[in-house]
Amino acid sequence: MTEEILKVEHLNKFYGNWQALHDINFSLKKGEVLTLLGPSGSGKSTLLRTLNGLEDYEDGKIYFHGKEINPSPKQWQALRQKIGMVFQSYDLFPNLTVMENILLAPVKVQKRNEDEVRKEAQKLLGQVELADYADAYPRELSGGQKQRIAIVRALAMHPEIMLFDEVTASLDPEMVRGVLEIIQRLSDNEHMTMIIVTHEMNFAAKIADEVLFLEDGKIVEDTPGKEFFAHPQTKRAQEFLDSMDF
Amino acid sequence: MSWTVIQQALPVFAKGFELTLWLSLIGIIGSIIVGIITSLIQYFKVPVLSQIFTAYVEVARNTPLLIQLFFLYYAFPVFGLKMSAEVCGIVGLIFLGGAYMAEGFTGGFNGVSSSQISSGKALGMNNLQLARYVVFPQGFSLSMPALTANIVFLIKETSIFSVIAIPELTNTALDLIGMYYRSNEYLFMLVVAYAIILIPVILVLNWLERRVRYASFGD
Amino acid sequence: MLHSGINVLFEGRNFARLMAGLWTSTWIAVLALIIGLAIGTIFGVLRTLKNRPVRFILRIYLEFFRIVPTVVLLYLVYYILPRSLHVNWPATWMSVLAFALWVGAEFSDIVRGAIESVPKNQRESGMALGLSRLQLFRYVLIPQAFKLELPATINLATRVIKTTSLLMIINIMEVINVGQQIIEANNQQYPTGVFWVYGFIFILYFILDYPLSAWAKRLTAKQK
Numbered sequence: 001m002t003e004e005i006l007k008v009e010h011l012n013k014f015y016g017n018w019q020a021l022h023d024i025n026f027s028l029k030k031g032e033v034l035t036l037l038g039p040s041g042s043g044k045s046t047l048l049r050t051l052n053g054l055e056d057y058e059d060g061k062i063y064f065h066g067k068e069i070n071p072s073p074k075q076w077q078a079l080r081q082k083i084g085m086v087f088q089s090y091d092l093f094p095n096l097t098v099m100e101n102i103l104l105a106p107v108k109v110q111k112r113n114e115d116e117v118r119k120e121a122q123k124l125l126g127q128v129e130l131a132d133y134a135d136a137y138p139r140e141l142s143g144g145q146k147q148r149i150a151i152v153r154a155l156a157m158h159p160e161i162m163l164f165d166e167v168t169a170s171l172d173p174e175m176v177r178g179v180l181e182i183i184q185r186l187s188d189n190e191h192m193t194m195i196i197v198t199h200e201m202n203f204a205a206k207i208a209d210e211v212l213f214l215e216d217g218k219i220v221e222d223t224p225g226k227e228f229f230a231h232p233q234t235k236r237a238q239e240f241l242d243s244m245d246f
Numbered sequence: 247m248s249w250t251v252i253q254q255a256l257p258v259f260a261k262g263f264e265l266t267l268w269l270s271l272i273g274i275i276g277s278i279i280v281g282i283i284t285s286l287i288q289y290f291k292v293p294v295l296s297q298i299f300t301a302y303v304e305v306a307r308n309t310p311l312l313i314q315l316f317f318l319y320y321a322f323p324v325f326g327l328k329m330s331a332e333v334c335g336i337v338g339l340i341f342l343g344g345a346y347m348a349e350g351f352t353g354g355f356n357g358v359s360s361s362q363i364s365s366g367k368a369l370g371m372n373n374l375q376l377a378r379y380v381v382f383p384q385g386f387s388l389s390m391p392a393l394t395a396n397i398v399f400l401i402k403e404t405s406i407f408s409v410i411a412i413p414e415l416t417n418t419a420l421d422l423i424g425m426y427y428r429s430n431e432y433l434f435m436l437v438v439a440y441a442i443i444l445i446p447v448i449l450v451l452n453w454l455e456r457r458v459r460y461a462s463f464g465d
Numbered sequence: 466m467l468h469s470g471i472n473v474l475f476e477g478r479n480f481a482r483l484m485a486g487l488w489t490s491t492w493i494a495v496l497a498l499i500i501g502l503a504i505g506t507i508f509g510v511l512r513t514l515k516n517r518p519v520r521f522i523l524r525i526y527l528e529f530f531r532i533v534p535t536v537v538l539l540y541l542v543y544y545i546l547p548r549s550l551h552v553n554w555p556a557t558w559m560s561v562l563a564f565a566l567w568v569g570a571e572f573s574d575i576v577r578g579a580i581e582s583v584p585k586n587q588r589e590s591g592m593a594l595g596l597s598r599l600q601l602f603r604y605v606l607i608p609q610a611f612k613l614e615l616p617a618t619i620n621l622a623t624r625v626i627k628t629t630s631l632l633m634i635i636n637i638m639e640v641i642n643v644g645q646q647i648i649e650a651n652n653q654q655y656p657t658g659v660f661w662v663y664g665f666i667f668i669l670y671f672i673l674d675y676p677l678s679a680w681a682k683r684l685t686a687k688q689k
Contacts, residue, residue, distance in 0.1 A: 054364050073373075081370035091365035095383050095462040104379055105369035139464025157370065308623065308674035310630035313641065313667050320648075321660040398531070405534035409634060416536055429544035437533055437541075444532045 002029045004066065005193055006051070006161060011060030013050060013217075020046050022218045024060070028161070028210075031191040035204045035225065038214035039240060044197040047214070048165050051195065052085045053077075081110060084154030088166040090146040092138040092153070098125070099134040102153045110157065117156060124152045128182055144175025151182055162186070164196045176200065183207070201244045205229045213237045251431040255422055262418030263439055269332070269414060270401045270443075273339035277400060278393075280340055281347020288348070289355055289377065299348070306345035311406050314338045319410045335407040339400060346396045354389025355381055387462035394451040401444060415439050470657030474665055479647050483662075486640035487669055489557070490629035493639075497561050498625055501568025502618070508569060509576025510602055523573065530570035535628050538563045543635045556635050568625060575617045579610035616688070619681035623674045630670070640666055 004027050011024040021043050028034055036044040049055045051062065053076030062069045064082070069075060092101050099121060106117040125131045128148040138146055147167055154162060164183060168176040180203050186192045187207055198204055204211070208225030213234070221228065221237050232238045284299045306314075318334040329337065358381050366380040408417035419436040423429050474480055512523050530538070542559040546552040554562075583606050591605040633641040644662045651658045 049364075052368055054367060077367075077370060077372050080368055085368035087361060087365060087368075089361050091361050093362070093365075093380060093384075094464055095387070105371065108375060108379065109370045109372075137464060153369070304675060304678075305671060308627075308678055309667055309670045310627040312630040312633075313663060313670060316641070317663045317667060321663045324657050324660045402534040405536040406631070408536065416534070416540075420540070423544065429548055433537070433541055433544060436537055440534065440537065441532050448531075 002031065004028070005030050005064070007063040007066075008051075009061045009063070011047075011050070011057055011062065013046065013055065013057045020217050021050070021057070022216075024219060026212055026219065026222060028193060028195065030160075030193055032193055032209045033187050033207050033225075034195045034210045034212065035208035036195065036197045036212050036214060037204060037228075037240070038220075042214040043217040044214055045165055046217075048085075048163050048195060048197050052080060052083055052163055054085075081105075081157055082159055083161045083163060084157055084159030085163040086147070086150050086154050086165065086167050088169045090138075090143070090150045090170075092146055092149055094138050097135050097137055098130070098141075098149050101138070101149065102156050105153070106156050121152065121156055124155055125149075127185075128152055129178075142175065143171045144178055147171060147175075147179050148182060151179070155186075161193045161195065164194065164198070166197050166199065168198065168200060199244070201229075201241070213240070247430055247434065248428070251426070251428050252435060255432065255435060258418060258422065259415070259435055259439060262413060262415040263443075265412070266401075266404055266414040266439075267443065269335060269339070269404050269407065269412070272336055273343055273400050273404065274397055276336065276340035277343025277347045277396070280344025281351055284344060284348035285351035285355065288352055289381070290373075303345040303348050306342050307349065311338060311342050311403050312409060314341060315406065315410050331407075331410045331412045334410060335404070335412050339403060342403065343396065343400045346399065347393070350389045350392030350396055351385065353392060354387070355385035357388040358384045384462060387458045390455045390458050394448075394455055397451060398444060398448060401447065402440070405440075470655050470661045473647065473651050473655040473658035473661055476651060476655075479651075482643050482647065483640055483665070483669075486638060486643035489637065490626075490632060490639040491673075493557060493561055493564065493632065493637075494622075494625045494629050497564030497568055498622055500561070500565035501625075502572055504565060504569030505572025506576055506607070508573035509580065510607070512573060512577040513580045527570045527574055530567050535563075535567060536631055536634065538567060539631055539635050556632075556637050560632050560635060560637060564625060564628070568621065571621055572618070575614045575621070576610060579614040580606050582613060583609045613688075616681040616684040619677050619684070623677045623681070626673050626677075627670065640669065 007027040008024055011021055012019065013021040024047060026034070036047060038044050046055060050057050053071070053073075057071065062071075064079060069079065092098075093104070096104065099118070102121040102124075103114065103117055106112045107114050122131065122134065125134060128151065130145060130148055130152075133141065133145065133149075138149075141149065151167075167183075168179050171179065180200065183194070183196070184203075184207055187194060196204070196207070205225065208228070211221070211223055211225050211228040212219050213221040213223075213228070213232070213236075215236055221232065221234050223233060228237070229241070232241060284303065287295050287299050290296075315334060315338045318329065318338050319331060322329065322334075362380055362384065363376065366376045371379065404414055405416040407414050408420060411417060413421070415436060419432045422432045426432075474483070508523050508526070511519055514520070533541075539560060542563045543556065546554065546559055580602075587605055587609065588601065591601045596604065629639060630641055632639045633645075636642070644666050648659045648662050655661075
């Protein structure tokens, strides 16, 4: 029995009077890849941002390694060092070089030894085939390169979970594959625990151990990956898969 | 227009020119310091202090420098607080300029995109680290255009010092007009003197603005 | 002592005189704004056209007013109009002229910027409908630019109001000059009068300017 790393119970989130998330429940085991699917506006990104404390939630509980998270800014700030996140818009810091972007959090936030982190960063850059770009500025990189750097920047903090929020949505089609391969390798070789929001159905089908299908802020379906793509249980999920031309 | 009149007035003008430069320089540096302190207090929402400084910014920005100077120069001595005209001028200029600079910096901080802030938070930064590594470096470059405009504005505002008899450029010209009645020549020299100061300042600041923008954002 | 000094404001006709002075500042500001905004609109539109000489001349005009402080501007009209051009207007008219030309310069840049930031497809769809160039400006570009330039225009108005304080230097009987006279006339009886009179004028300017700049700030926040 593998360890349960993240668990969400009865999570509700409101924007004013509008309810963005309804009674969300799920759990995530170590090494598992969870994929959030659903039409745009269904609350996937909101849920992901909530799991990193970037959005408040009104009620419900989130457990990390079985311990309830107290939703205070301070606790989230400590926790984020264990939960890495990569965004659609890459958001590298434009005023820092690639290496400075990667070193910033491990050295300044986690107070680790700079030389060690630098060595490790160089190795990670090699793994994403960007070893020569350590001193480049983000403006000199293509979208796909920026996104690979953003992944390295998150990995350098040694997170236990990685959250990917539509990381290929702004990329040119030919850049997409490179980024997806890195995520795939992360699962295959490092057994990284991940939650992925994506519209790349082929990729999702290949990588997902478990799928949460969301609509209007509710979990409509929670099924193991293979089963979801072969035999979705609900009509809505079937329609969604048909519409994605998959 | 007589060139001899202009030639003879040159040494006197040079003195006024120098004083205008000094007063502007001290005023600008002081304003930037006050502006940074004020905008930091507002950014971190320091209790009580941030309300006081917000009130300060509104008062300073919505009243004329001339009346601020009169108040310092004529009304303060009523309480026994007597300052020389030059000190009044500098204090008034920094009071005014600090508020303008604070507005500029605050505008820059607010202009940093929310996705950059999310990205910093996702890396586990606390509020102080977020400010230090994300908001301030990017916010300061975003506030460069406001900084340029404020510097030019403050240099021009030193002309108002003439009303409390500080012998800067404008006051020098007026004195000369009063003595020799050659308004064309002295006003011409006055306009040229401001052009000599401001044109290079504007050109250098615009160049700097582009450099800083490129270094921070690459466009 | 200090608190009794406040009575200087209400001695004789003092209060009415201060208000009359404020009125002088206000009408000069309003008139200069109206004329200046008209000049600025015309010049701003001209600066978006392709005619190079016109654009160059208007650019020089703008840069002149950017460089010359308003104090100097007032002295320029005050000395040069009567002495060299033999125009003997009252000082109030001359100040309206100086302010209007200055507002015109600043506003022309605001108008140009706003027109240029109206989306290109708006311009093109107007032309596709067969609008003439004048109609394009009249019905499409200027109305859309107006919304964009409103906060900057209000801020310009607050600057004009503050700048009326300079009118005292060319001997116009505006609120500060009146204040000085009151202070001098009552110096014996009210030694702290200077504090109250200048303090009162300080507050008057704040009351005129604060609502405008708060409005501009709100509009700017909304446009984001």
